[in-house]
Amino acid sequence: MSQATEVVKAGLAKRYARERRFRMYGLVSIIASILFLTFLLVTIFAQGLPAFSQTYIQLKVDLSPEVLQVTQDDSPETIRADGKFTKVVQNALDERFPGVTDRRERMALMRELVSTNAPYRLMNSVLDNPDLIGTTRDVWFLSSDDVDTFMKGNIDPSLPEADRRIKDHHIAWIEDLETAGQIEKRFNTVIFTEGDSREPEQAGILGALVGSMYTMLVALLLSFPIGVAAAIYLEEFAPKNNPFVDFIEVNINNLAAVPSIVFGLLGLAVFIQFFGVPRSTPLVGGLVLTLMSLPTIIIASRAALKAVPPSIREAAFGMGASRVQTVFHHTLPLAMPGILTGTIISMAQALGETAPLLMISMIAFIIDIPDGVTSPATVLPVQIYLWSDSPERAFTEKTSAAIIILLFFLVVMNLLAVLFRKKFERRW
Amino acid sequence: MSNATATTLDPNDLVNHDAETAAPKKGSVAEQQVDITEVIKELENLTQPVGQPFVEDQKFKTRHVDVFYDKTQAIFDANLDIGRNEVISMIGPSGCGKSTYLRCLNRMNDTIPICRVTGDLLLDDENIYDKNQDPVLLRARVGMVFQKPNPFPKSIYDNVAYGPRLHGLASNRSELDEIVEESLTKAGLFKEVKDRLQTPGTGLSGGQQQRLCIARAIAVSPEVILMDEPTSALDPIATATIEELIDELRESFTICIVTHSMQQAARISQRTAYFHMGYLVEVNETSTVFTNPEHQLTENYITGRFG
Numbered sequence: 066m067s068q069a070t071e072v073v074k075a076g077l078a079k080r081y082a083r084e085r086r087f088r089m090y091g092l093v094s095i096i097a098s099i100l101f102l103t104f105l106l107v108t109i110f111a112q113g114l115p116a117f118s119q120t121y122i123q124l125k126v127d128l129s130p131e132v133l134q135v136t137q138d139d140s141p142e143t144i145r146a147d148g149k150f151t152k153v154v155q156n157a158l159d160e161r162f163p164g165v166t167d168r169r170e171r172m173a174l175m176r177e178l179v180s181t182n183a184p185y186r187l188m189n190s191v192l193d194n195p196d197l198i199g200t201t202r203d204v205w206f207l208s209s210d211d212v213d214t215f216m217k218g219n220i221d222p223s224l225p226e227a228d229r230r231i232k233d234h235h236i237a238w239i240e241d242l243e244t245a246g247q248i249e250k251r252f253n254t255v256i257f258t259e260g261d262s263r264e265p266e267q268a269g270i271l272g273a274l275v276g277s278m279y280t281m282l283v284a285l286l287l288s289f290p291i292g293v294a295a296a297i298y299l300e301e302f303a304p305k306n307n308p309f310v311d312f313i314e315v316n317i318n319n320l321a322a323v324p325s326i327v328f329g330l331l332g333l334a335v336f337i338q339f340f341g342v343p344r345s346t347p348l349v350g351g352l353v354l355t356l357m358s359l360p361t362i363i364i365a366s367r368a369a370l371k372a373v374p375p376s377i378r379e380a381a382f383g384m385g386a387s388r389v390q391t392v393f394h395h396t397l398p399l400a401m402p403g404i405l406t407g408t409i410i411s412m413a414q415a416l417g418e419t420a421p422l423l424m425i426s427m428i429a430f431i432i433d434i435p436d437g438v439t440s441p442a443t444v445l446p447v448q449i450y451l452w453s454d455s456p457e458r459a460f461t462e463k464t465s466a467a468i469i470i471l472l473f474f475l476v477v478m479n480l481l482a483v484l485f486r487k488k489f490e491r492r493w
Numbered sequence: 494m495s496n497a498t499a500t501t502l503d504p505n506d507l508v509n510h511d512a513e514t515a516a517p518k519k520g521s522v523a524e525q526q527v528d529i530t531e532v533i534k535e536l537e538n539l540t541q542p543v544g545q546p547f548v549e550d551q552k553f554k555t556r557h558v559d560v561f562y563d564k565t566q567a568i569f570d571a572n573l574d575i576g577r578n579e580v581i582s583m584i585g586p587s588g589c590g591k592s593t594y595l596r597c598l599n600r601m602n603d604t605i606p607i608c609r610v611t612g613d614l615l616l617d618d619e620n621i622y623d624k625n626q627d628p629v630l631l632r633a634r635v636g637m638v639f640q641k642p643n644p645f646p647k648s649i650y651d652n653v654a655y656g657p658r659l660h661g662l663a664s665n666r667s668e669l670d671e672i673v674e675e676s677l678t679k680a681g682l683f684k685e686v687k688d689r690l691q692t693p694g695t696g697l698s699g700g701q702q703q704r705l706c707i708a709r710a711i712a713v714s715p716e717v718i719l720m721d722e723p724t725s726a727l728d729p730i731a732t733a734t735i736e737e738l739i740d741e742l743r744e745s746f747t748i749c750i751v752t753h754s755m756q757q758a759a760r761i762s763q764r765t766a767y768f769h770m771g772y773l774v775e776v777n778e779t780s781t782v783f784t785n786p787e788h789q790l791t792e793n794y795i796t797g798r799f800g
């Protein structure tokens with residue numbers, strides 16, 4: 066063996082050891098991140114899944130005109146104004162629990178066993194079908210959040226009575242209902258069909274979901290064309306080595322790193338104060354998120370445009386295509402998968418953004434489902450923040466449920482990004 | 494000229510005959526080293542290329558063409574005529590400016606921001622660098638085939654149909670079909686691809702791709718076709734096919750071809766222009782250039798002493 070070979074041989078073991086060590090570091094970091102992710106998902110799903118079921122109580126309601134004081138011939142307005150639906154529910158409860166005679170306990174039946182919206186639900190079903198008046202029927206009512214929490218095993222009955230929201234007499238009622246089969250957990254549709262509420266059992270995500278959708282729509286419609294146009298201009302048309310263009314480039318790159326709450330402040334000062342855009346609406350939220358996602362879209366689009374081989378541009382120029390034709394016939398379609406991926410990822414980021422929206426008061430408590438980009442709304446991450454801040458125990462699981470729904474939409478958006486990439490990908 | 498460019502000329506013998514002192518000789522080859530400053534001096538004294546740079550029936554007429562990349566001058570005072578329906582080949586060592594010159598002829602250099610072209614370049618007595626000259630129209634008249642086959646990532650049909658569609662040359666589908674078929678046939682590709690016109694052009698072999706690019710270029714019926722080393726990325730068989738094709742295309746088009754292969758230049762062109770370090774050194778009948786070159790630099794290049 067030559068001297069050089071011996072030197073190489075002596076160093077080999079060390080080299081391989083270094084390689085193994087490096088591989089190990091990588092493996093360890095991947096395992097660690099998978100563990101953290103699993104922990105996060107397991108916690109959220111364990112806490113959130115119960116929120117997708119809800120406790121209902123069955124009562125026999127007597128909808129006779131004598132009690133209701135309206136007849137089925139009355140107009141809906143009269144039924145809404147004069148119908149004594151609270152009385153009907155109270156009567157049903159009295160009938161179900163004849164042993165409860167104390168006035169305060171009777172009020173407790175009404176307030177603490179069934180949800181406060183029970184009379185409204187009843188009224189709505191009567192309005193839908195006035196023929197119900199005069200009949201006696203079994204109706205399932207939403208239980209109150211405390212009963213629901215107890216039914217899900219989140220209140221420990223062995224605690225001293227003073228320390229729990231569900232008292233001994235509540236437990237007696239619930240057990241009584243259970244033996245009669247008049248209390249059960251069902252799939253929770255309320256969470257998908259209602260807006261926010263102070264009562265956890267009546268609170269739903271739909272308002273925030275629709276708000277998020279409108280906000281995303283505004284943000285997408287504004288940031289995609291503006292971002293792509295800016296990227297095309299900077300990449301294909303702007304003079305190279307021009308100090309002004311360089312200055313713009315540096316600033317776009319810097320904007321991508323600006324904390325998002327600053328964009329919220331900007332939105333507050335410019336859009337709301339100066340331009341008078343109504344606050345707390347998807348319109349102003351979308352505008353702010355547009356500002357936030359523009360740098361990302363521009364940077365991603367420019368990278369995608371830059372990755373298109375120059376030979377394609379040359380071929381197009383050589384055929385006599387103008388610059389704009391070259392861009393729209395060749396460069397842009399080839400860069401599309403990259404541009405769409407960048408856009409969807411920045412939209413996903415915007416979907417999860419909370420801080421700037423707090424500044425433009427999208428944190429307001431809004432019950433109604435927004436019906437346009439100018440009606441007050443809140444968005445999913447803000448809804449999560451609001452619920453996580455609420456004192457009722459039942460909101461804990463709602464918070465996690467909202468996180469699951471948000472995660473679901475993020476996953477769907479990322480899947481879309483992958484699909485678009487696959488669909489538009491072309492080889493050259 | 495910088496010293497960096499000068500190094501490409503190092504291992505040759507030329508002009509300077511007492512250069513023994515300048516650098517050591519190479520092996521047993523009893524050739525003398527060249528003095529680069531002498532070469533430049535000689536080139537600067539060339540007011541026009543030796544040989545016959547001018548012809549009667551010109552398609553292109555170029556006078557005093559200077560090209561600058563920023564502050565570096567790439568072409569010095571090139572004077573050359575390109576005759577109608579002739580194949581003219583441009584040869585010379587790398588970096589000699591032949592591709593740059595070629596790209597001036599359809600203003601492809603416009604796409605390079607730092608590039609500046611001065612002088613008179615006339616296509617059928619029209620100045621192509623005139624303010625009123627539309628580069629789009631010019632490029633429709635002067636087509637180009639590039640070194641690396643660069644079909645669009647579209648179907649074979651769409652590749653060929655791109656130009657006619659762009660310029661609105663076909664008024665209906667059957668006319669377009671006709672143009673596509675004719676162009677592919679002229680490019681000698683139709684038989685091979687007629688059953689898969691809708692498959693991607695990028696799926697063809699290298700030689701086929703290059704012929705597709707030629708078909709694409711001739712689909713707009715240009716007057717001139719510029720070819721920038723069209724066969725340098727191809728194997729000998731594909732090269733032979735393209736050379737045959739060029740010979741056939743000569744009937745209807747004027748062709749300027751840049752090539753590194755002197756055999757190719759000898760085989761396909763009627764006239765040959767020799768570029769050296771940005772100077773157009775010699776232009777002559779191809780047979781003259783390769784058998785009896787007038788200029789010492791040309792002789793050194795074609796005999797393989799450098800380049």
